[in-house]
Amino acid sequence: MQLPQIHSITKKMLVACVGAFLLLFLLFHMTANLFILRHDDGAWYSAFCHFMGTNWVVKIFEVILLGVVALHILLTLWLVVTNRLARPTRYQQRQRSKTHPGSKLMMWTGILIFAFLVMHFCQFYFVKIGWVKGEYMVEVEKLQTEEVNTLMQYSVQNQMTPADVVAGIESQMAMYADQLSEEEQAEIEANIASLRDAVPVADLIAQGQFSQDRKWIRHLDYSQRQMLKQTMPKCGVEPDFYYMCRELFHNPLMVILYLIAFVALFFHLRHAFPSAFQTLGLNNYKYNTAIEICGQAYTWLITLGFAAVPILVYLGL
Ligand code: HEM
Known part of the structure; x- marks a missing residue:
């Protein structure tokens, strides 16, 4: 098999650069997830997701992020394949190297994290882009058109459903x-038609x-959601991630699967952090201890921060 020739160290540097970007993303993602733990009916987390889902700078960042995740996986696979092709026969004697045990686990923990991401995307990200069904929410303000407000007013005043209000106007x-x-x-019929269109939203x-x-x-x-998208394409109906996360972590199987993924993430990050510094040549013997300590602190912080959400939600805390 012929793969494009790029020096192995260049590939390692690319892996390290995209890895460093992912390290920053994880810190951001973990911090934002802690909002789920607030008992505020999702006020903070929903506001955050709303911002993330509507801000165009974030949307560009999201595309870059997904590209970086794909690049990280492809580059790592490429490194493994080219290294294997360069040495088709294995070493006779297995070397007892001093490499960190995490480095040997990188491939396996990477595969586990990839499997987790497939599940995770099906649960959340694919809901956002409309590939998978989920639970949704919409800002009340965005639904309050003139027709909807008129219908609501009549139905409250006359204690009728919005559909009955329209039926009453039609019979008159x-x-x-x-x-x-x-x-x-013709004018009255047009008005009635627009009121009729507003019935499902007023019902909602x-x-x-x-x-x-x-x-x-x-x-x-x-x-x-479909009804809103059809009748009010600009109302901005969006996934209710706060509710979906809380629902998800009431399921003990999901809590266990997420915790397994976080253990894999722990071992992956423990090696990835110092390794990224080493590959980029940012380490030297004076700073090695500091990098090691920061790496350990980062890894524990990320793992415990992520794990707190499923555990505490499951425990109802
Ligand atoms: C308790 C743990 C976690 C929860 C509750 C959680 C929740 C979420 C939610 C709700 C989204 C959709 C947000 C949006 O698109 O606006 C999301 C997206 C995403 N998550 Fe997680 N996540 C967790 C852990 C992780 C971990 C450990 C990773 C990586 C290993 C990860 C990687 C991603 C990525 C790449 C996206 C898509 C990019 C984005 O939309 O921000 N998540 N997550």
Whole structure:
């Protein structure tokens, strides 16, 4: 097999650079996840996800991030394959090297993390891009068009459902139709049609599960999301990640799977942190101890920070 020829150290440097980017992303992601632990009905976490989902700078960053994740995996595979091709026969005697045990585990922990990411993306990211169904939420303010507000007002005043309000207007229109000119009839029919279109949205608000601050309607299902996308394409319905995370970690199997992934992540990071410094030539004997300590601190912080969410949510704390 012929692979493009790039010096092994160049590939290692690329792996280290993209790895360093991922180290920063993990710190950011772990910190943001801690908002899930707040008992504020998702006010902070939903606001954060809303910002992440709507800000165009973040959207560009997200594309770069996904590219970097893919690049990290491809480069590592490429390194392994070219190293194997360079030495088709294994060493006769297995060397008792002084390498950190984590370095030998890198491939296996990497595979585990990759499997975790496939599951993780199916649970969250693919919901955001619409490939998988989830739970959704929408800002109440974005639903309050003139028609919706009129319907809501009538239905509250007359204690009727929004659909009954429209049916009532329609029957009145039928009664007085012969007294109206053709233009007046056309105008009233157009108004009734726009009120009729607003019925599902008014129903949603009437039955909606509001957040504590009544800013969001939450726990919408996929069919409600589709209805909103069709009737109000600009309303910005988005995944309810706070609720979805909390639901997910009520399932003990999911808690265990996530914790297994975090153990793999721990061993992967323990080696990755000092290794990235070494490959980029940023280490020297004076700073080695400091890099080792920072690496250990970073690895524990990330692992415990991530693990806190499933454990504490499961325990109801
Ligand atoms: C308790 C642990 C975790 C929770 C609750 C969690 C939650 C989430 C959520 C809700 C999203 C979608 C956010 C959005 O797109 O706006 C997401 C995306 C993502 N997660 Fe996690 N995550 C966890 C751990 C991890 C770990 C350990 C990794 C990496 C090894 C990871 C990598 C990613 C990536 C690459 C994305 C897509 C990029 C993004 O949308 O930010 N996550 N995660």
